[in-house]
Structure formats: C-alpha cells, structure tokens
Amino acid sequence: MTTAAPVAILLFTRSAAEEARHKRFVGHGPPGRNVSVAAQLIHHAQATAALAGVDVVCVDSSQQTGATFGERLADAMQQVFGLGYEQVLVIGNDCPQLAPHLLRQAVAAVRCGKTVLGPATDGGVYLLGISRRWFEQACWQALPWQTRHLGAALQQVCRQHKALVEFLPLLADVDNEQDLVRVLHQPLPRALRRRLRHICFAKPILRVSSSRRVRRLATTAQPHRGPPVTGTYC
Template structure:
C-alpha cells in the first residue's frame, strides 16, 4: 500500500540511471559461458539479463531518466525495440576502458545518479532506490560484488580519479576503487553485496533464485 499525503499518494522518486550494455551479438558477449551454452545460447542469456535489468530499472525510476549506453552494435534491433517500447534514451558508449565509460555516463547526468551493468540478477527496485537515497548523505555509493568487482556505482559529482589505475575485470577492482575514494576523501556508502552472472554456477544460482521466488 502506498503512503498517503494530504494531496494524495506520495510520488515515486525519479533519478538518473544509466545502464551500460553490449548488443547481444553471438560470440562477443558472455564469452566465459560459451563452452557451456554455445555462442547463440550465451547471447540469448545476455539479452534475457538486459531485459530483466531494464524491467527492474523501470520499476525504480521513470523512463525519461533512463539512458541505455550501447556497445558493439549501437543500432542493434534489441536496443531499438527497447527504446521504442519503453521510451528510454539510447547513447553510444565512448571509446576507452570501463572506468572512462562509467565516468562519462555519470558526467552526462544533470545531477547525482547511478550506473549499472546488465548482468546482476539480484538488483531490485528497492535496492536501486536505497542506493539513490544513500547519495543524499554520501559522495558515492557502490554495490560490491562477490567476485571483487561491483555492480553499481553512483556519485553526487563524478571524478575521473575514482576510476584511474584500476585493474578492470579482476578481483582487485573494488579494493582498488576503495583506495581511490579514500584518496579523494570521499564518504562512500555500500548498501549491500551482490553477485552477477559470469560462470556456469551463476546460472544455476539464478535458476534456484527464480524457482524460490515462484514458489513464494
């Protein structure tokens, strides 16, 4: 039940949210899962995760505040379909490493905002909202991942130094980023630890999670 105010239901908070995603091109996404799923199967899983992520995002904030930052094939039919169906914006990810691309997405926002990928199945509207509200008191917010990386970054104002000298794709990412934040003197919030889908056992974990949710 939604809380009532003297003027009616409380409006849902809308906040800037960027989703970084590759086009579901067989052989170029979820490559560590190709031995298990094949190129086509890995691409289908990637697309399924992207659609799931966008569904969660649309429940957390309004479509006009969501930007899908595209990679590989910027005019892929999946991207065009999602933009037309949901009214979200599409923008091409710039050249550079992951840190530069996240920094650019944050800089493109008019104020504080969040950046996520498309392979974390445990994100929820409530968790995204918690991260957004954490920025009211913190300089930055992260959702550390079990593999040593992170699934979400948010800042009140982005600073490229936060993303420099990071060994992207390794288990050292979050630890190195914490050091960058300390060097900046930033107060960082860590609302929760999450996990993403990179290995065959992650698929099985997601299937168990979905099965439990369907039974509840």
C-alpha cells in the same frame, strides 16, 4: 530529464549479441542460447531500473567511446553528468539479484551526498553511485575495472575524497556458466528464473519434416500383401 529528479541511473551494457561473444553462459546446445541469456539479463536490468523512480539512461555498445572498459564507462558517466544530473547510479546487466528496493535505497543515499557501492562476490561492484563533485574522468577511467581489485580501489578513492560511503548487500555477478548455475540457486524473481532455466536446460525437440511425416502416414495407412515396407523414422 525531470527537475524533480536530479538522480539518473546509467545502464551501461553491451548488446545481447556482443555480450554473448564475450561471455559463455551456456556450455552446450546451439550458440543462440548465449544470446538468449544475455537478452534476458539485459531486459531484467532495464525493467528493474525502470521501477526505481528516477530517470534511466541506457548507453549500449553503439554509443560507447573509448579503447578500454574504463574509458568507455567514464565517458558514459560524463555524458550523463553533461545532461545536468547531479548524481549517477551506474549498473550493468550482469546482476540478476539486483532489486528495485536496492536501487531506491541507493537513490536515497546519493541524494544525501553519499557514495554508494554494491559489492560483488568476485571483488568488483554491481552498482556504483556517485555525485558530480566526486567525478574526475581521468581518475575514474584508470581504475582496475573488470578485476577483483576494483572494489578495494573504489573504497580507496572514497577515502581519499573523504566521502561518506553506503554499502549495499553483497550480490553475485553473472559472467560465465558457473556463475549462472550458482545464481539460479539464489533468490531471483520467479519469471526470470523460469526463463533462464528454460533457455539453459530445455532439450532440443526433434521434429519430423512435413514431407517425411506425410510419406510415413501414407505407407502405414495402406495395407501391403507382400513383405512390410520399411518406414521413415527420425
């Protein structure tokens, strides 16, 4: 931790394999495509957070403790505050539209004592920024996480604490195939869009095994006096 930067970004995420088990991003093709999409989203979140100008703490599946999502997230937030940070911005891996300038805006807001909410189109949030003084672990873990009621519940908590709230632009989460198709038609970093489209829409390549290829070349290269011999095709 750096003393000049009391703000930390908490990237709260599953591993790519576990994320693919819970979410179906691609409804066709080999199962590995879902893992590949999840890996791209996680990598994008990590790269975006690294450009915000503050410390980044990643808490993945192997480091999370608790029976529910709320318990695991609240515990991760407590871990970050326990490192000495005064403000924490919580992000996940499922908002590919989240850009570095939005994170820097959120950093500036929490440094001024504000709570920051990045509302998602599904009723949740893609970013939550709070100060240590507003954090009560039991209260935060009991919120309706992973539901469309989360955004409203967070605003209610902020009103109860009389906290000043800064809202970021409304952005889309990606939790399934329909979400991914929609977000690919929204503004995205060019490289990320290209990689996601390649994973989702690339057609499998039919390959001829080397032994069959050699056999076919051998049969077509040699002339036959009798009836033609049937070749091997894929």
